[in-house]
Amino acid sequence: MPDRPEVTAVEIARLAGVGRAAVSNWRRRHPDFPRPVGGTDSSPAFALAEVEAWLRSQGKIAELPLLERVWRLVETLRDPAGHPAGPLVQAGTVLLLHHRAPEQWAALAEQPDTRLATALPRALADTARTALGPDGADGPDSPDGAGGVHRSGLLGSTELDLARLLARLAADTGPADAFEQLLTRYAEANTRQLTPTPPEAADLLAAVAGDAATVLDPATGLGALLLALPSTTDRHGQDTDPVTLALARLRLALRAPATDPAPLPIDLRPGDALRADAHPGRSFDAVLCQPPYNERDWGHDELQFDRRWPGGLVPPRGESELAWVLHCLAHTRPGGLAALLLPPTVAARRAGRRVRAELLRSGALRAVVALPAGAAPPYGVPLHLWVLRAPRPGDDFRQVLMLDAASTSPGSAEVAEGGRDKVRWPELHRTVLDAWRAFDLAAREGLPLPADRPGRHRTVAAIDLLDDETDLSPARHVPPAAPLGGAAGLSHLGGRLTELLAGLADPATLLPGPTGGAAPEAGAGAGSGPGSVVTLGELVRSGLLEVHSSGAGAPTRPAGADPTGIPVLTDHDLVTGSAPGAVLDRAAAAEGTPLTRSGDVLVPALGGGVARVVGPAGPPVGAALGRQLHLLRPDPAALDPDFLAGHLRSTAAARRAASHASTTTRLDIRRVELPRLPIAEQRRLGAAFARLAAFDATLQQAAALGRTLTQAVTDALAAGTAEPPSAP
Known part of the structure; x- marks a missing residue:
């Protein structure tokens, strides 16, 4: 374990908001670049303090963000032979002290290091025991046992430094948000081991469960599903990884109000829920779960005679997800609810047909x-x-709600675009909850079932689903909707397309006139005469231009998840001209986070001939930068924004300023060259560039609307709801 924080070339690139190739160039071109202090020849490691000092001296960063400092210390404390999340448990316990007993930390912080090193571990242990109870604080999956927070009773200098930085981070963002940021970094670095359920999906499952007093998640992970429940809910869980379970317990404790009575109602136990059920014979008001998928070795052979299988019907070896369904159902009290997120193949694979049929016959699947x-x-x-719903004696309800919420709206020709930041969560929540609650109320109270809604949902009798396939895919059973408003809707689309096409400028007005002389030679001298050029790097050094690079960008959430959040523009939004699809929590925004202003120019880090001016006809004002973007802020008295954006869109700029990594081409923004021109001439050229940009944007809108209209007419003709037009 290194005695000081180290970073790799990839991490240096992330700090500076550049590509890895740029770091390699710095190492070759700058003899004063820090020397490796560890790692390997192919992946050297550098001392963070030396790298930070060098980046500041070169003007590439102002100061290392506080979160990055904390994360580097967490990485430094990681034991290569231990669990990679061990130091995170330690950090979470320190943040729990700030959450539950901030006055105690204030008193400890005034102590000299020698006393703090022995007093802090005792304070951490007492806080964990008070908040989580003796089982939660002292068990094998506890912060103490899993993270090694205070086994020795003495903290080292690095651990004390971490505690002090965590105090600053907690003061800036709050202890809970500070821990969330660290968990996000950990999950990003361990994507193969961790697949956390997003909070929006967890909120949906919790809302489906309703007001359940006791809830179980048998595949807890980082506790996202339990976190979506009120802190007063009696929450239970199980997970195979005790250290991940410790992180989940801390996460739940940090999100519970500090005024909640302790110990908190949290019972998380280690172990494989299928092979070693930690709650045998217990039932809960609700069971929520996103189980692991596609597991072959889930215990099929040793669980042949398990009592959780109805009528001795053992799930096939390749149907681990159905084993989790039956496990959750076995722990649901009669009349209680189980909700699981499953791959779509579970609804249709032939091997699972008998289990699906049994769920239908029993009335459990709703x-x-x-x-x-x-x-x-x-x-x-x-x-x-x-x-x-776990069947109750005498309950003969045998109907299933089939709901297709995958499309943007019923009857729309627009198919929901995949991607985490593209889900319209508020609309999705309304669609699912409105349909489910109406159906469930009718089922429980014996009321008439809600009317079917073509294109969205349909109620199907269980007996009608029992056939040779027993395919439960909603798309197979929900009738298609009428195409996009019928004839009136199609007429409206056609009218809108006509308007867009009519609004396009005559291409002849966009053609250039004679230049009146020979074109200047590329790369002409840097003087002030005709044909001279200046790089953006020189403009930055002279104070006429600011450049902000986002690198990987800050952690975001989909738009709609936080109405008060700061809109975040991504490189995809910029290229497509779409509105921001994500937001940044205002509390999590670092001090000095650049927000777009009118007249700023935005450019993707990967280039691609795209550059847009912030303003009424471009990207919005007040947005934060998502991943892989450059923000250029020119002095309008010396550099016209439209003139700058036009040159950034030119082929010459992309070719001359390109830098190449192993598989991608990036735009080295500081190497872009501009001709030296008076501001009046810049504005004249900028106006022409702006007209071209508006023409291109209108063309893109017309193309998108044309595709929508074409698909809508195709669907209408195929469904027989429209007649083909008369032949010309």
């Missing part, structure tokens, strides 16, 4: 909801939400 791709990991797959 709803199958198709969600859009991006709702939960794996983000490229449109998952299904299964909702079950």
